[in-house]
Amino acid sequence: MTDEPTSLEDLPGVGPATAEKLQEAGYTTIESVAVVSPRVLASDADVGEQTAAKIISAAKQAADIGGFETGDIVLERRKKVGKIKTSSETLDDLLGGGVETQSITELYGEFGSGKTQVAHQLAVNVQRQLEDGGLEGSALIIDTENTFRPERITQMAEDIEMDAGEVLSSIHVARAYNSNHQMLLVEKASELADDLRESGKPGRLLVADSLTAHFRAEYMGRGTLADRQQRLNKHMHDLMRFGDLNNTAIVVTNQVQSKPDAFFGDPTRPIGGHIVGHTATFRIYLRKSKGDKRIARLVDSPHLPDGEAVFSVTTPGIRD
Numbered sequence: 552m553t554d555e556p557t558s559l560e561d562l563p564g565v566g567p568a569t570a571e572k573l574q575e576a577g578y579t580t581i582e583s584v585a586v587v588s589p590r591v592l593a594s595d596a597d598v599g600e601q602t603a604a605k606i607i608s609a610a611k612q613a614a615d616i617g618g619f620e621t622g623d624i625v626l627e628r629r630k631k632v633g634k635i636k637t638s639s640e641t642l643d644d645l646l647g648g649g650v651e652t653q654s655i656t657e658l659y660g661e662f663g664s665g666k667t668q669v670a671h672q673l674a675v676n677v678q679r680q681l682e683d684g685g686l687e688g689s690a691l692i693i694d695t696e697n698t699f700r701p702e703r704i705t706q707m708a709e710d711i712e713m714d715a716g717e718v719l720s721s722i723h724v725a726r727a728y729n730s731n732h733q734m735l736l737v738e739k740a741s742e743l744a745d746d747l748r749e750s751g752k753p754g755r756l757l758v759a760d761s762l763t764a765h766f767r768a769e770y771m772g773r774g775t776l777a778d779r780q781q782r783l784n785k786h787m788h789d790l791m792r793f794g795d796l797n798n799t800a801i802v803v804t805n806q807v808q809s810k811p812d813a814f815f816g817d818p819t820r821p822i823g824g825h826i827v828g829h830t831a832t833f834r835i836y837l838r839k840s841k842g843d844k845r846i847a848r849l850v851d852s853p854h855l856p857d858g859e860a861v862f863s864v865t866t867p868g869i870r871d
């Protein structure tokens with residue numbers, strides 16, 4: 552046991568009332584308190600500036616802010632990057648071999664474009680043996696729209712002769728009821744990841760499906776866009792950090808909203824705009840095509856050529 556503060560209430564000067572105010576203002580972790588100025592915290596938590604300074608200084612001591620590391624350590628970590636195959640060779644090729652760990656892959660597109668289906672397939676495939684394109688790991692799913700379907704997992708698993716019951720028992724699903732809850736679930740996921748590491752089937756895939764729906768709905772009428780973007784930004788960075796620390800592939804889905812001022816090209820753009828786009832390592836734009844065909848386009852990838860892949864959403868799952 553350590554006496555290190557682990558929750559906001561463990562910080563000196565933070566009682567239950569202040570903790571609640573902090574939570575409401577979006578401070579969910581000690582790290583988030585550690586990086587603000589006393590003036591901002593004083594106003595957000597309704598405390599004096601001196602108290603705020605004391606709280607921040609304690610948070611700084613307790614927080615895991617990270618720091619500099621040497622290139623060889625970064626290289627060691629990069630060597631551990633794994634790839635999860637999608638069951639479509641063309642889609643894998645587009646992605647440079649599959650969905651990468653220690654990266655965020657954003658799947659965006661209109662309803663029915665296959666985002667959730669690809670996520671289901673990855674939750675199965677991550678569990679496969681290395682030689683079969685898996686990472687012998689578990690999947691974690693933050694489900695914001697209640698679209699996780701165990702029956703669909705069963706179908707996909709049975710088609711590749713995996714034990715559906717076993718596959719399902721290594722997919723950990725949490726419903727997120729609002730954006731705050733969704734952000735908190737990343738912390739829960741970290742706890743789960745610690746347990747899974749011990750279990751021998753480490754969390755190698757974390758899906759947020761949908762990343763943006765709650766944020767969009769909640770800021771429709773109230774709040775400012777800047778506020779929404781700031782929280783979304785924090786959420787993305789929490790996910791990125793989770794991916795780095797646990798060597799996990801992060802897959803987020805995002806709907807598009809129409810952009811009526813676009814006269815040329817596709818008049819849609821992903822929700823969250825550049826905030827999501829700049830943090831995601833791979834952005835895949837999915838479009839519907841004829842029948843079960845879907846077109847995936849890699850957008851703005853720093854180290855892969857832009858291109859398109861055609862794949863299918865079929866009864867056994869994602870295929871070429």
Ligand code: GTP
Nearest residue numbers: 661662663664665666667668669703806864865866
């Ligand atoms: P939103 O979440 O609404 O934005 O859409 P999405 O991009 O997540 O779409 P999703 O992945 O749910 O794709 C839905 C499509 O997948 C359906 O229109 C079907 O074409 C296909 N699909 C879903 N389930 C099955 C299935 O069990 N069998 C087959 N053959 N196709 C399916």
Ligand code: MG
Nearest residue numbers: 666667698760
């Ligand atoms: Mg969906």
